[in-house]
Amino acid sequence: MPRTIAIVEDEPLIRANYVEALGRIGYEVRGYASRPEAEAVFAQRMPELVIIDIGLGDEPEGGFELCRSLRVRSPTLPIIFLTARDSDFDVISGLRLGADDYLAKDVSFHQLAARISALFRRMDALRRPAESDSVIEQGPLRIESERMRISWAGQDVPLTVTEFWMVYTLARFPGHVKSRDQLMRDAQVVVDDATITSHIKRIRKKFVAIDPAFDAIDTVHGAGYRWRG
Amino acid sequence: MSLRFKLLIVALSTLVLPWMGWQLVRQTESLLRQGQEQALQASAEAIVKAIDALGVAVPVEEPVFPAFAATAPVLVDGYTDDWSAWRADLQPVGPGDQARARVALAEDRAWLYVLVEVRDGTRTRVDARDRRVWTSDHVVLELERGGERSRYPLASAAPGEFDAPADPPLRELPERILGQWQEDGSSYRIEFRLPRAVLPDRLAFALYDAAAPARADPPLRRLLRYDEDAARALARLAPERMRARLATPEGWLVADSGGLVADADAAEPDDEGWFGGLIYRGMIAPALTGTRSLDGVSARLAGEEVAAAATGRPRLSWRPGERPGEVVLAAAVPRHADGRVTGVLLLEQASRALPLLANRALTGLAVASAIALAVAAGVLVSFGALLSFRIRRLRNAAEQAVGSGGRWTGPLPLADAGDELGDLARSFGKLLHEVDAYTGYLRTLASKLSHELNTPLAIVKSSLDNLDQQPLGDGARAYLARARDGAERLGTIVRAMSESHRIERAIASADAEDFDLAALVAGCAEGYRALAGPRTIRLRLPDGPVPFHGAPELIAQALDKLFDNARSFTPEGGWIELRLARERDGVVLTVANSGPLLPAALQDRLFDTLVSMRERSARGSGEAPHLGLGLYVVRLVADLHRGHAAAHDRAERDGVEFVLRLAGMPRRRLADVH
Numbered sequence: 001m002p003r004t005i006a007i008v009e010d011e012p013l014i015r016a017n018y019v020e021a022l023g024r025i026g027y028e029v030r031g032y033a034s035r036p037e038a039e040a041v042f043a044q045r046m047p048e049l050v051i052i053d054i055g056l057g058d059e060p061e062g063g064f065e066l067c068r069s070l071r072v073r074s075p076t077l078p079i080i081f082l083t084a085r086d087s088d089f090d091v092i093s094g095l096r097l098g099a100d101d102y103l104a105k106d107v108s109f110h111q112l113a114a115r116i117s118a119l120f121r122r123m124d125a126l127r128r129p130a131e132s133d134s135v136i137e138q139g140p141l142r143i144e145s146e147r148m149r150i151s152w153a154g155q156d157v158p159l160t161v162t163e164f165w166m167v168y169t170l171a172r173f174p175g176h177v178k179s180r181d182q183l184m185r186d187a188q189v190v191v192d193d194a195t196i197t198s199h200i201k202r203i204r205k206k207f208v209a210i211d212p213a214f215d216a217i218d219t220v221h222g223a224g225y226r227w228r229g
Numbered sequence: 230m231s232l233r234f235k236l237l238i239v240a241l242s243t244l245v246l247p248w249m250g251w252q253l254v255r256q257t258e259s260l261l262r263q264g265q266e267q268a269l270q271a272s273a274e275a276i277v278k279a280i281d282a283l284g285v286a287v288p289v290e291e292p293v294f295p296a297f298a299a300t301a302p303v304l305v306d307g308y309t310d311d312w313s314a315w316r317a318d319l320q321p322v323g324p325g326d327q328a329r330a331r332v333a334l335a336e337d338r339a340w341l342y343v344l345v346e347v348r349d350g351t352r353t354r355v356d357a358r359d360r361r362v363w364t365s366d367h368v369v370l371e372l373e374r375g376g377e378r379s380r381y382p383l384a385s386a387a388p389g390e391f392d393a394p395a396d397p398p399l400r401e402l403p404e405r406i407l408g409q410w411q412e413d414g415s416s417y418r419i420e421f422r423l424p425r426a427v428l429p430d431r432l433a434f435a436l437y438d439a440a441a442p443a444r445a446d447p448p449l450r451r452l453l454r455y456d457e458d459a460a461r462a463l464a465r466l467a468p469e470r471m472r473a474r475l476a477t478p479e480g481w482l483v484a485d486s487g488g489l490v491a492d493a494d495a496a497e498p499d500d501e502g503w504f505g506g507l508i509y510r511g512m513i514a515p516a517l518t519g520t521r522s523l524d525g526v527s528a529r530l531a532g533e534e535v536a537a538a539a540t541g542r543p544r545l546s547w548r549p550g551e552r553p554g555e556v557v558l559a560a561a562v563p564r565h566a567d568g569r570v571t572g573v574l575l576l577e578q579a580s581r582a583l584p585l586l587a588n589r590a591l592t593g594l595a596v597a598s599a600i601a602l603a604v605a606a607g608v609l610v611s612f613g614a615l616l617s618f619r620i621r622r623l624r625n626a627a628e629q630a631v632g633s634g635g636r637w638t639g640p641l642p643l644a645d646a647g648d649e650l651g652d653l654a655r656s657f658g659k660l661l662h663e664v665d666a667y668t669g670y671l672r673t674l675a676s677k678l679s680h681e682l683n684t685p686l687a688i689v690k691s692s693l694d695n696l697d698q699q700p701l702g703d704g705a706r707a708y709l710a711r712a713r714d715g716a717e718r719l720g721t722i723v724r725a726m727s728e729s730h731r732i733e734r735a736i737a738s739a740d741a742e743d744f745d746l747a748a749l750v751a752g753c754a755e756g757y758r759a760l761a762g763p764r765t766i767r768l769r770l771p772d773g774p775v776p777f778h779g780a781p782e783l784i785a786q787a788l789d790k791l792f793d794n795a796r797s798f799t800p801e802g803g804w805i806e807l808r809l810a811r812e813r814d815g816v817v818l819t820v821a822n823s824g825p826l827l828p829a830a831l832q833d834r835l836f837d838t839l840v841s842m843r844e845r846s847a848r849g850s851g852e853a854p855h856l857g858l859g860l861y862v863v864r865l866v867a868d869l870h871r872g873h874a875a876a877h878d879r880a881e882r883d884g885v886e887f888v889l890r891l892a893g894m895p896r897r898r899l900a901d902v903h
Contacts, residue, residue, distance in 0.1 A: 011684055013692070014687050014691055017691035017694070020695055021691065021694055021695050021698065084680060084683040105683055105684065105687035106687050106690055108694060109691060109694030193786070197735075197782050197786075201782075221749045221750075221752035221756070222752045223755065
């Protein structure tokens with residue numbers, strides 16, 4: 001039984017492209033052009049993963065609305081946001097919508113597919129009992145790689161998939177400087193340096209929200225970032 | 230040339246006023262003069278006619294020996310001291326060699342004095358009564374009286390008295406002449422006197438020089454004497470305060486009368502003095518070309534006026550008077566008899582009234598026009614100053630607005646003025662507003678455009694991803710790869726376009742923290758070594774940490790941009806230098822590199838958005854396109870840290886220097902945080 005993915009995107013050409021591409025991998029993909037249309041269908045049957053564009057037709061922030069209503073109905077449903085603007089990243093994280101990842105629309109299909117499969121893997125892992133061999137512990141930091149879950153001093157840090165991958169890359173080898181390029185490669189994103197910087201900044205904020213004394217991520221100017229072991 | 234100066238020059242145009250007044254005064258003066266000239270000439274001619282009518286004797290025929298009126302007693306001593314008044318009027322006794330002997334005659338009530346001066350360097354001297362006298366140096370005096378003639382050999386063996394006998398002795402004439410003989414190295418002088426009772430009718434002198442024997446027989450000449458009758462007649466005829474003189478055509482004075490006395494007004498206390506005279510002479514008087522020697526009392530009226538009249542043409546002339554501010558008008562008219570000019574009447578009038586009148590007018594005019602000029606110049610200059618002050622204010626405001634990238638806050642000065650400058654200010658305001666709007670549009674254009682391009686780009690990319698999954702021939706794969714490459718590049722461009730927007734956002738949300746700037750610069754420099762390739766990286770840091778309050782990421786980013794910029798302009802094998810220094814109120818971060826100098830046109834605008842100094846685009850090189858945003862980012866970061874960015878050529882002219890002066894972000898007070 002193939003997994004079902006719903007794509008809510010008002011641009012028909014992109015929608016068709018994604019539907020076809022993901023269908024080719026083996027998912028069962030449905031495309032919807034607007035929020036009411038998608039909500040009508042979701043009311044009857046929930047997909048296993050949702051990709052949402054923020055601007056939907058006449059509703060510039062229709063994607064947020066949809067995300068909120070979906071989250072209410074299912075706390076574990078993986079949701080990926082697609083945005084046309086980089087600046088929306090900040091808006092989304094600011095809204096604390098609980099989306100699992102945010103991607104720019106020009107993301108390559110390969111990167112999108114990597115995230116989708118990672119999210120499905122996480123769903124599967126969450127259903128199974130935790131396996132000890134996939135856990136990395138660094139002082140107060142605990143990373144469960146399969147479940148893509150990171151906790152700091154026993155508290156969950158709500159990271160997106162991209163952010164998880166970044167922290168994972170950094171924390172696996174404490175003290176090693178990871179350049180921005182490495183981070184981009186491991187997090188499967190193609191963005192510029194400034195965006196990496198803002199990603200790191202957001203990650204720090206999320207840790208700081210739990211522990212105000214957090215300063216494990218070191219900026220090595222001119223080189224990159226380092227996890228302080 | 231400043232506006233004020235120009236207006237001052239314009240003010241000079243008011244000088245036309247006094248100039249015209251001056252011309253008017255001159256014209257009036259010249260008319261008055263003409264009237265005076267005509268009147269004087271008419272009087273002179275009338276006097277001549279009257280003299281003829283009164284039967285005043287016509288002066289004797291030429292040539293003559295003039296007898297001057299001796300005003301002081303003449304001592305017969307052979308010396309010329311008492312002849313000094315007539316030294317210039319010595320007459321040669323004859324032509325040619327005879328001209329070496331010159332004669333002067335003077336008379337007083339009782340005597341006719343004679344002085345003969347002979348230039349002769351050789352001596353052959355005997356006394357007059359010596360038999361050899363006719364072959365020695367001597368002067369023959371020939372006298373004629375009542376139709377009979379006698380000759381006297383004037384000679385002396387030694388300086389002193391001589392005694393010349395008459396030859397032949399006549400009853401009518403003295404039987405001998407006693408006189409004085411004096412000599413020096415080059416000449417000798419003979420002086421003697423004849424009583425007026427035996428005055429000869431005619432006389433002649435002949436020089437005999439023993440060194441150059443030649444006997445001359447010069448014609449007898451009449452004695453020209455001062456004519457008292459004519460003087461009396463002139464005194465009767467000449468108008469008051471005029472001087473009338475009668476002369477022979479040669480200029481020998483025959484009679485004179487009156488004197489040069491200016492109008493009675495001259496005695497008035499408002500004498501213009503030397504200054505008035507100066508003004509008059511400098512500005513009004515026509516050329517005063519008259520012969521000045523006519524002023525004095527002399528036996529001969531030498532001057533072109535007399536010479537012209539002697540040829541039959543009346544002549545008028547003006548000359549400066551003896552007192553300041555005085556002019557003398559002279560009219561010389563000929564006296565005719567039998568179609569020949571027999572004499573010249575010189576009538577002169579000294580005049581002060583005219584200059585006075587003209588001076589007063591001119592002085593008044595000068596004062597009035599000086600006041601007018603000063604007022605006009607003052608008004609124009611202050612007006613110009615006001616005008617240029619206003620224009621400067623407007624210009625400063627406009628320049629400031631342009632300097633700040635077209636951003637102008639608040640109204641321009643003068644915008645509510647009603648005149649043309651107000652119009653200009655309003656136009657400027659409109660223009661600046663347009664520029665502001667345009668700059669704003671440009672500033673946001675890139676990010677707006679990138680936003681709009683994202684969706685079609687996503688379509689292209691996702692379509693290419695899909696196409697990749699389709700069964701394709703090798704040829705098609707190649708095209709697919711190219712299309713993907715193009716799309717990638719397009720994606721880079723779109724991202725670059727929205728960079729400044731992202732930076733602006735990042736700056737807006739930047740949080741300040743305390744960090745060591747030296748460590749940051751050192752870290753960045755370390756990172757750049759890998760990127761610099763064959764170029765040398767030089768790092769100069771102050772000792773010890775440099776604590777700084779700001780956004781380290783943004784500073785690092787600005788440094789990245791500066792390094793990027795430096796690297797692209799540094800030739801391989803060149804150097805790039807990073808320098809950090811503390812300053813009194815902040816730090817100076819310098820990125821210098823060897824390479825080409827800055828284009829002069831861009832110096833001030835390098836840090837503006839969308840300004841690029843790269844001549845070639847990055848096309849074909851595979852690099853990211855250059856939209857001129859990098860240095861704009863630097864400026865934004867500098868602004869955030871209360872500093873500024875500047876770029877200039879190095880003093881050594883071997884490269885350029887980008888300087889960031891940073892003061893640090895303001896510290897927020899705790900109250901602001903919560």
